[in-house]
Amino acid sequence: MHRFDDLDMKLLYELTMDGSISVPVLxxxxxxxxxxxxxxxxxxxxxxxxxxFTVEIDESLLGIGVKASVGINRDPKxxxxxxxxxxxxxxxxxxxxxxxxxxxxxxxxxxNLEALHSVVIEKIGKIEGIQNTETFVELQKTDxxxxxxxx
Numbered sequence: 001m002h003r004f005d006d007l008d009m010k011l012l013y014e015l016t017m018d019g020s021i022s023v024p025v026l027x028x029x030x031x032x033x034x035x036x037x038x039x040x041x042x043x044x045x046x047x048x049x050x051x052x053f054t055v056e057i058d059e060s061l062l063g064i065g066v067k068a069s070v071g072i073n074r075d076p077k078x079x080x081x082x083x084x085x086x087x088x089x090x091x092x093x094x095x096x097x098x099x100x101x102x103x104x105x106x107x108x109x110x111x112n113l114e115a116l117h118s119v120v121i122e123k124i125g126k127i128e129g130i131q132n133t134e135t136f137v138e139l140q141k142t143d144x145x146x147x148x149x150x151x
Contacts, residue, residue, distance in 0.1 A: 002049070004044075004049070007030075007032065007040065008040065009148070009149075011040055011041065012044070012050075012148075014026055014030065015053075016145065019053045019054065023037050023038055059109060063111050064109045065110070066109070066110045066111070066112055066115070066137060066138075067107065067108070067138040068108050068116055068135050069105055069108075069135075069138070070105070070107075070120060070124065070135050071101070071104075071105055071134045071136070072102055072104040072130060072131075072132070073102060073130075073131040073133075074129050074130055074131055075131060079129075081127075081128065081129065086104075086124075089123050091109055091110055091115075092106050092124075093108070093109050094106065094107040106124075108124075120133060120135055
C-alpha cells in the first residue's frame with residue numbers, strides 16, 4: 001500500500017473541491033511552492049491515486065429529469081450478453097455487480113417518469129435472461145466527501 005502524507009491529502013481535498021483550480025492559485029492557498037505541487041500531482045497520478053480530472057455536469061440542463069437505480073436479477077449463464085446490452089442502452093450510466101438480493105444494480109437517467117418506465121419495461125425488461133427488476137427513483141441526493149477527504 002502506498003503512503004500519502006498530509007500535503008497529499010490536502011492536495012486531494014482541494015482538487016476534489018475544485019479540479020479546475022490552477023497550480024499557482026493552489027500554491028498560494030496551501031502555502032506550498034508551485035513546483036512542489038506540480039511534482040506532487042504528477043506523483044499522485046503516477047501512483048494512480050488521481051485517475052483523471054473531470055467535470056461535473058448539471059444533467060437537468062440536458063433534459064434529464066429522473067435518475068433511478070434498478071436492482072436486477074439475471075440468469076448467470078447470460079451475464080456477458082446482458083452486460084453488453086446494458087452497455088448499448090444509452091440511458092444506463094453505470095453497471096455494478098453487487099451482493100445481496102440483486103445480482104446487478106444499474107443507474108438510469110431519463111427525461112421523465114414516462115421515459116424511465118419505457119426504459120425499464122421496454123429496454124431492460126425485455127433483455128433475454130433478465131428475471132426481475134426493482135426500480136428505485138432518486139428523490140433527492142446529497143453528496144458527502146469521504147472521510148479521507150475531510151480537512
